[in-house]
Amino acid sequence: MSTTTTRRIEYLPRSRRRTLVAVALAGYPVALAVLAALKHTGLNRWLILAVFLLLLLTTVAALGVGYRYARGRIDGRRARLDERDLALRQQAYALSHRVLAAILIAVTAITEIYLTNGNTLRLDANTFWPAAMWVIVYIPALPSLMLAWIEETGQPADA
Amino acid sequence: MPDHQRKVHNRLAVLRAERGLSRKQLADKLGINYQTIGYIERGDYNPSLELALAIAELFRLPVEAIFSLTPMTLLSEEIFSEPPAEPR
Numbered sequence: 065m066s067t068t069t070t071r072r073i074e075y076l077p078r079s080r081r082r083t084l085v086a087v088a089l090a091g092y093p094v095a096l097a098v099l100a101a102l103k104h105t106g107l108n109r110w111l112i113l114a115v116f117l118l119l120l121l122t123t124v125a126a127l128g129v130g131y132r133y134a135r136g137r138i139d140g141r142r143a144r145l146d147e148r149d150l151a152l153r154q155q156a157y158a159l160s161h162r163v164l165a166a167i168l169i170a171v172t173a174i175t176e177i178y179l180t181n182g183n184t185l186r187l188d189a190n191t192f193w194p195a196a197m198w199v200i201v202y203i204p205a206l207p208s209l210m211l212a213w214i215e216e217t218g219q220p221a222d223a
Numbered sequence: 224m225p226d227h228q229r230k231v232h233n234r235l236a237v238l239r240a241e242r243g244l245s246r247k248q249l250a251d252k253l254g255i256n257y258q259t260i261g262y263i264e265r266g267d268y269n270p271s272l273e274l275a276l277a278i279a280e281l282f283r284l285p286v287e288a289i290f291s292l293t294p295m296t297l298l299s300e301e302i303f304s305e306p307p308a309e310p311r
Binding site for chain 2: 144146147148149217218219220
């Protein structure tokens, strides 16, 4: 990634970062929901695939920006993490835990309501893989996204 | 800055400008990231006691001349304001 792009990401205003985090978090479930909805329509299969891929690519791009923003700080690989970086990392992990707990509680509650209404839940490749992909992609990315969410807008070094 | 924290006011930007230091230069002297200087100046981050003392040591000033829990008065006012006239 070029230095200019890296600098641009580093100085992204918080409002824009928060939009990207929201896109990254909602993108994948939305893409799956859109795919499931469009499958039942008479739309051309290639068009459905194009829409799905567009949503997926947007999500991946937003995830990439979030990851790049926090890289080196969330994983502690940056040579020098000062006291603010460490405090921010701690806050990001704490917020990730709260967000993850809220998602798990919501998913459990929705599943419980769905099952108590006489429905059955079939676990096959069509339902397992999207859930597995969500876990694989989002759980490691969540602390980076939360750091991008909480940090205030930065200021230039040479001012 | 977390909501439960009191804002700490400071004169860091003025002192840095007086000495012609950029954020990066000051941060390098203190061994911290330059972004942290910006956050402290804006009052978005309250430095630890250790960092506040290191800043005071660097500027050779008492810590209370740089940081305060109440809004800072203008340095020019503090220096040049005339003392109250003594009664004759």
